[in-house]
Amino acid sequence: MENDKNDSKDPLKVNRRHFFSQLSVGIGSLALGSLLIPDLFKTGTPALEGQPLGIPHFAPKAKRVIYLFQSGAPSQLESFDYKPTLLKRMGEDLPESVRNGQRLTGMTAGQSKFPLMPSASQFKQYGKSGAWVSDYFPHIAKIADDICIVRSMHTEAINHDPAITFFQTGSQQSGRPSLGSWMSYGLGNENQNLPSFVVLTSRGQGNSQGLYSKLWSSGFLDSKHQGVLLRSGKDSVLYLNDPEGVSRSDKRHLLDQVAALNKMHHVETGDDEIESRIAQYEMAYRMQMSVPDVMDIKKEPESIIKLYGEDSQVPGTYAANCLQARRLAENGVRFIQLYHQGWDQHGNLPNEMAGQAKDVDKASAALVLDLKQRGMLDDTLVIWGGEFGRTNYCQGNFDPKNYGRDHHPRAFSIWMAGGGIKPGISYGETDEFGYNIVKDPVHINDFHATIMHNMGLDHEQLTYKYQGRRFRLTDVAGNVVKDILS
Amino acid sequence: MGQKNSGRWANFPIFGMTVFLVFCLLFESFLELPPLVGWLGHWHPLVLHFPIVLLLLVCIMGLLGKKVSTLLLTVTTLSALLTAITGFFLGSKALPKGNLLLWHQWLGAAVALLAVIWYWLRQNRLDKRPFASIIQVILIVLVGITGHYGGMVTHGEDFLALPIGNEGDKIPEDPFIYGHVVVPILENKCVSCHNPNKRKGELLMTDLDQLLIGGGTGPAIVANVPEKSLLLQRVHLPVDDEEHMPPDGKEPLTEEEIAILERWIALGASDTLRLTHLKADEPLSTLIKKQLMPQDGNEYRSFPKMADSVLLRLGTDYLTLQRISANSNALAVAVFLPPQYDPSILEGLREVALNIVSLDLSGLPLGPQEMEIVSLCRNLERLELDRTLVNDAGFKGLQGLTKLKLLKAYDTDLTDASMAVLQQMEGLQQLYVWDTQISGAALSQLKDRLPALQINTGIDPGIKESFIQGDTVSLEGTKN
Numbered sequence: 001m002e003n004d005k006n007d008s009k010d011p012l013k014v015n016r017r018h019f020f021s022q023l024s025v026g027i028g029s030l031a032l033g034s035l036l037i038p039d040l041f042k043t044g045t046p047a048l049e050g051q052p053l054g055i056p057h058f059a060p061k062a063k064r065v066i067y068l069f070q071s072g073a074p075s076q077l078e079s080f081d082y083k084p085t086l087l088k089r090m091g092e093d094l095p096e097s098v099r100n101g102q103r104l105t106g107m108t109a110g111q112s113k114f115p116l117m118p119s120a121s122q123f124k125q126y127g128k129s130g131a132w133v134s135d136y137f138p139h140i141a142k143i144a145d146d147i148c149i150v151r152s153m154h155t156e157a158i159n160h161d162p163a164i165t166f167f168q169t170g171s172q173q174s175g176r177p178s179l180g181s182w183m184s185y186g187l188g189n190e191n192q193n194l195p196s197f198v199v200l201t202s203r204g205q206g207n208s209q210g211l212y213s214k215l216w217s218s219g220f221l222d223s224k225h226q227g228v229l230l231r232s233g234k235d236s237v238l239y240l241n242d243p244e245g246v247s248r249s250d251k252r253h254l255l256d257q258v259a260a261l262n263k264m265h266h267v268e269t270g271d272d273e274i275e276s277r278i279a280q281y282e283m284a285y286r287m288q289m290s291v292p293d294v295m296d297i298k299k300e301p302e303s304i305i306k307l308y309g310e311d312s313q314v315p316g317t318y319a320a321n322c323l324q325a326r327r328l329a330e331n332g333v334r335f336i337q338l339y340h341q342g343w344d345q346h347g348n349l350p351n352e353m354a355g356q357a358k359d360v361d362k363a364s365a366a367l368v369l370d371l372k373q374r375g376m377l378d379d380t381l382v383i384w385g386g387e388f389g390r391t392n393y394c395q396g397n398f399d400p401k402n403y404g405r406d407h408h409p410r411a412f413s414i415w416m417a418g419g420g421i422k423p424g425i426s427y428g429e430t431d432e433f434g435y436n437i438v439k440d441p442v443h444i445n446d447f448h449a450t451i452m453h454n455m456g457l458d459h460e461q462l463t464y465k466y467q468g469r470r471f472r473l474t475d476v477a478g479n480v481v482k483d484i485l486s
Numbered sequence: 487m488g489q490k491n492s493g494r495w496a497n498f499p500i501f502g503m504t505v506f507l508v509f510c511l512l513f514e515s516f517l518e519l520p521p522l523v524g525w526l527g528h529w530h531p532l533v534l535h536f537p538i539v540l541l542l543l544v545c546i547m548g549l550l551g552k553k554v555s556t557l558l559l560t561v562t563t564l565s566a567l568l569t570a571i572t573g574f575f576l577g578s579k580a581l582p583k584g585n586l587l588l589w590h591q592w593l594g595a596a597v598a599l600l601a602v603i604w605y606w607l608r609q610n611r612l613d614k615r616p617f618a619s620i621i622q623v624i625l626i627v628l629v630g631i632t633g634h635y636g637g638m639v640t641h642g643e644d645f646l647a648l649p650i651g652n653e654g655d656k657i658p659e660d661p662f663i664y665g666h667v668v669v670p671i672l673e674n675k676c677v678s679c680h681n682p683n684k685r686k687g688e689l690l691m692t693d694l695d696q697l698l699i700g701g702g703t704g705p706a707i708v709a710n711v712p713e714k715s716l717l718l719q720r721v722h723l724p725v726d727d728e729e730h731m732p733p734d735g736k737e738p739l740t741e742e743e744i745a746i747l748e749r750w751i752a753l754g755a756s757d758t759l760r761l762t763h764l765k766a767d768e769p770l771s772t773l774i775k776k777q778l779m780p781q782d783g784n785e786y787r788s789f790p791k792m793a794d795s796v797l798l799r800l801g802t803d804y805l806t807l808q809r810i811s812a813n814s815n816a817l818a819v820a821v822f823l824p825p826q827y828d829p830s831i832l833e834g835l836r837e838v839a840l841n842i843v844s845l846d847l848s849g850l851p852l853g854p855q856e857m858e859i860v861s862l863c864r865n866l867e868r869l870e871l872d873r874t875l876v877n878d879a880g881f882k883g884l885q886g887l888t889k890l891k892l893l894k895a896y897d898t899d900l901t902d903a904s905m906a907v908l909q910q911m912e913g914l915q916q917l918y919v920w921d922t923q924i925s926g927a928a929l930s931q932l933k934d935r936l937p938a939l940q941i942n943t944g945i946d947p948g949i950k951e952s953f954i955q956g957d958t959v960s961l962e963g964t965k966n
Contacts, residue, residue, distance in 0.1 A: 059811045129767070142949055191822050192803040286803060289825045306954040307945070330848065332806070332820055366953060369945045374872065375894050375918045425767045456811060485772060 054188030056456025061420025061486075062381040063190070065183065065451065066325045066336045068364055070356075071164065072209050072343030075390035075405050076413040077434050078119045078353050081151050082132035085432040086392055087118035090400070094393045098435050105158055107346060107395065108406040114393035116433070117403050120350035129424040136357035139365035140384075140415075145424040146368055146377070147417040148484050152428020152437045155388050155409045155444050160209045160344070163387035163409070166444055168215045170473045177219035177464075179448065180335035182473045183455060184225040185218075186462045191332030193290035195228040195283065198333050200321040202232060204342030204359045206352040211339050220466040224276045224283070227337060230324075232316030236295045240288055255281055294331050297323055308366040311359075319363035326370055329380055343386055347396050347404035360384075368417050377418035381454055385414025392434045411437045414447075420454035422486040445478035453480040496560045497609070503567040504602050510574050511595055519578055527575030534573070534636070537566040541601065541629050545622040556608060563598075563605040570598035584682035586643070590635035597628045642678040659938060663750055664694065664757040667774055671743045675732055694757050709755040712748045721747075746773050786816040789841050789865065800834040810843065816865075818844040827851055832859040844868040848894070851875045857883050870894040872918065878903040885910060894918040896944075902928040909935050920944035 077083060094114040108114070121134040127144030140147070157163035162172035169176040177185070180197035189196045199216045216227025230236040242251055259278050266274040297305075297312070300323065305312055311319035318340045325336045340360055345352050364384055371377040389412025390405035397403075411430045417423065429439040449459040452473065459478055463470040510517065540562040544554045573594050577587055604621050607613040637645055661667060672691050678684075680691035680701075689701025697707045697717070706717040713719075720731035721739055732738060739747075749770035753759065764771040792815050797807045804824040810816045819842050821831060827850070835842065839862040850856070852874045860869070861883035869887070872894040881904045884890075890911050901923040908914070909932060919929070920943045929941055944950075 055809050055812045057812055059814075139953065142952065188808075190806055190808075190820055192806065193822060290822075293823070303950075303954070307950065332822060362953060369949065369953075373918070373920065373942060373944045374896065375870075375892065375916060375942065422766070422772065483769060483772070486775075 054186075056187060057458045057461060058456055060454065060456025061379070062418070062454040062456075063379040064329050064332075064334050064336070065180075065381045065383065065419070065455070066329060066367070067179070067338065068322070068360070068367075068382065068384045069164075069167070069337060069339045070343050070360065070384065070386040071211060071339045071341045072160070072206065072345075073163070073386040073388045073390060073407065073412070074343040074356065075345060075349065075353060076151065076411070077390065077392060077405070078121050078136060078349070079134050079357075080132065080149050080413040080415065080426075081411075081430055081434050082123040082134075083119070083392065083430075083432065083434040086116050086434065089116050090118050091115045091398065094433070094435070098431065098433050100436070102410060102435075103158065105407050108391070108393075111395070114391075115398050116392055117394040117398070117400070117405070120400065120403075121354075127424060129426065131424075131426050136354055137361045139362040143365045143368050143417070146372065147415045148421045148423060149413060149415045149426045150428055150442055150447075150481075150484065151411070151413045151426060151430060152439065152441050153385070153389075153412050153414050153444075153447065154437060154441055157388065158407050158409050160387060160407075163407075164209075164215060167387050169219065170445065170448055170475060174214050174217075175219055176471065177221045177225065177473075178216045178227060178337075179451070179473065180216060180227050180337055181218040181221050181225040182452075182462065183335045183457075185221050185464070186452075186457045187334055187455065189332070190334060191290075193283075193286040194294065194328070194331055194333050195287075196334040197225065197227040197337070198328055198335070199227040199229040199337045199339070200232070200324060201229070201339045201341070202316060202318040202321050202359075204318070204340060204356045206342030206356045207344040207346065208341040209344050211341060215339075216337060220471070221464060222276050223273065224279050227335075230295070232321070234315060236315075237287065237291050240291060242288070251285065255285055290331070294327055295324065297327070304370065307370060309362045312363065318359050319366075322363040322367040326367060326374075326376075329371070329376060330374075345390065345404055346406065348402055349404050350401060371418060379419060381419025381421065381451065382417040383414065383451070384416075386412070388412055408435075410435060416484070420486055422484050425484065427481075427484050440481075440483065442481055443477070445474045446481050448474050449478035450481045450484070454485070496564065500560075500563055500567065500602060500605060503564075503571060504599065507567060507571055507574070507595060507598060510571070511591075514578075517578070519575065523575050524579055527572055527577075527579060530569065530572040530576040531640075533565060534569045537562060537569050537597070537601075538629055538633055540565055541597070541625055545626050548618055548622045559605055559608055563601045566598040566601040570594050584639075586635055586639050587683040590632060590639055593628060593632040593635060597625065597632055600625055600628065639683045640678070642681075660760050660762045661774070662757065663759045663761065663770070663774065664755075667746060667777060668750055671739070671746065675737060675739055675743070678736075679732075694755070698755070707751055707755050710752060712751040715751050718744070718748055718751065742773055742776065746770065746777065749773065786810075786814055786843070786865075789815040790838075791815060792817070792838060792841050796838065800838065805831065805834070807838070815841055816843045817841045818846075818868075820846040821850060823849050829853050829855045832856050835859055836862060839863045840865055842866060846870040847874060849873045852880065854880055857881075860884065861886060863887070864889070866890055868892045871898060873897045876900065881907055887911065888913065890914055892916045895922065896942075897921040900924055905932060908932055912936065914939050916940050916942065918942045 077086070092115065094116060099114070119134060121136045123132045123134050124141070125131065126133050126141040129145060131141075131144040131147075131149055133141040133144060155163055155166055157166050157172050165174050166172045168178045170179070178197070180199075184196035187196070197216065201211060213229065216229065218224075218226035231238065242248070258281065262274050262278050265271075297320065304323070308323045309319045311317040312323045314320055318338070321338050321340075325338060328336050340356075342352070342356050342359075368377065368382055371380050371382065389408040389410070391408045393405075395404035395406045411434065427440055428437060428442060430436060431438050452459040452462065459472060459474045459480075463472050465471075540558070544559060544562050547554050574591065577583060577591055583591070600621060604613060604618065604625075607617060607621075634646070658666065676691045679686040680689045682690065682692065685701075687701040687703065689706060690696035691706065698705055698709070700706045700716065704716050706715065708714040717731075720729055721744055723730040725734075725738065749768070750759075753764075753768075753770065761771060761774055797809075797817075801807050804822045806820045806822075808818050810818050817838060819835065824831070831850075832855075836859060839859070842863045843865055845860065845863060845866055845868065847856070847860070848870045849872075852871065857876065857880035860866075864886055866887050867889055869884075869890060869892070873896075875898075876895065877899050878901055881895075881900060885907050888911065891913055893908075893911070893914060893916070896918045897920075899922070900919065902925055905924070905928045908917070914936060915938060917932075917939060919941065929943070933939060933941060
């Protein structure tokens, strides 16, 4: 398995800080050694922290995650959080008692009025659970009994970059490892021929915000845990084929020679990143064989293509990525992260949102159905959601046919399916204005803790020591949301 | 001389206490004991250990032919009498007395009276060999039995029983909430004090009617009203509160156990309610399912031990072996299609065949050689054979996989000929067989034979049709 960098015994790897900390430990233990053994009489569960990586802490519900990230923050009020009061009180100013000092973005802070705006789309109840879903999402409505809608997500961030970074890394400041990297670090690869964390991106017609590779970076974890972005064009990985005249065995020979040189350098310097690089060369070599096969969706029967939509044949669309995600999941990739850009509707919301919904609605639902018929929904956790919600008041001109909504961190909706999540329920509630959470709030830290729990990891025990302290995905917070576990 | 004196002064209390004890025992039903006497009963657990040790000591000394000093015998007899009397006081607080308690009472009295007889023989120099030895042997036996009955009264009837394997009390798939879940919680945490032999606070927790009647301070359970149920009120008190249950020193209820009791009471505290009666979003159903889940590790404890080095040796780029969780000997194995397929890819698994609980062979061109190895994995619970070349002949080998819970065989050439094997898999819960040659009639026959089995035959045709029909997504609406 993997070795913790910090445990290295290489004498060359002692820096000044390390030296002094070791020295103080030595002196301190002479004086206090016999008194300071806090765990000597501790009973109960043994610390999971010290257990080898690559194995779940306890038997997991889910083996893998497919995270359908809707970048830009889709409006909860036009998707899963039905608020008839907004129609009744349409145009009225948002009461201060409801807003209650919530900070606003620079985009609407200057507005003199905050007129309440109802949803342009109609809502109906679906499934045995009677979940409310808007008309923009007719296919997701059909799988209402397979999904768990969480209407009480909340975050602290109010702008895209910190908010999406928070969702991906558990911190608003960048630099921490991504969720997928933590899973790769904790659980390892299931298939040695593919990366354990794969990223696929697509873009809709709506107003988009940027995506940066820092979102799937491994931060301070070993770089082999970083997400591998597969390109959305014809070749998902560039230069996959060996140049003409270079045989597979030549390539093997080349890699062995380079690895030998690298190992010599490693002995000299003790830099662990060299080992990671050797591992990455090997992975790339194996991916030359595995990727073409996995990414070839031409092998899918027509009925499956049609299930995901004709779009799924066009590389780079969300539908194609969903189908790709299922194939990657079948081939043992732990964490498959999709991003669909274009959900930032500050204006022209009804039109843009209808278009965005059309991009993702059918393929997302098809993915859940397809996983289910393959018996994979039980051990695959599917997550659909953005980085925050949108305001219940109108941004810009008040026009029920062409309005906008600003960023809203206090309450928004996501849905999850499979992988140990209870199907057919709606969890959490917002007030009648859809502004504040009144029941069962779920913070991003709680969301992360729950995902980790279902993957068989204790979010308090999976740590990495860096810059003198142990880091967790949930850092110092987070509770598993037990009520949504199946 | 000193011995004689000590003997004489002790005659009076010994005589007095003997008379008192016999009186108490004979006229028990006519006695009404004042509260102070009840308090004296609380001394019983404190003093009872003295006579046990002293009696065993003097009896063994006597049997070994050592001289038992009169002073020692006096102290022993006094402690036995004191214990018997305080025990009687304590017992009188738990009326009516259960069988265990009655046995304990009479055996205890017999021990004390026998000690008195020995003491009397000694005083009259009659404790010669045969008599004394008989008394000593009987005393040793009686002390043992009395002590054991006392232990059963305090710690529950099976406190000394050997730990039983989990197979013994298997909970059915669709348990009664009361009988299979609530009762075991109460038995573990409450019944050792609230049973017919002890009846602390006059409360019996051995059956539902008694819980509804309750004890000295009111009903333990009020159906539908958890907040009025004393049982829950006491459990929720702060741990350092006098009234908190279970009392200091006993194992408290876990959060889940409390939640189960609370929801069960809120739903009417019925003893006919079953798990399947609960709605999907009822929290109780989640709680109970969790309770029913086998404790990880226990289930697989009997599996052969397996070192990490074995896993490292057997794993390849295309074959992944992982423990299902840390420290478990159960393995999950996944095999991926290598560029050059070799039918001996599974050979290494022979060594760990009995450790494998989950085997994923999806998409491999499986032939007879591979299927033979699969048939060796007798502890398999999950088997994925979808999109493989498995056929009816190869499938026959799976007959012995009786622990199988999940089988994926969609997109294969299996036909009705494989039904015989499936029919023998009584533990099977999920079966994926769409896109095979198996007929609908054969599947419905299988369903009749295994009612608990969920057969997946693909996406609901209606939904699938609506997805395919409604495909209006235009290709021009996409860009990179």
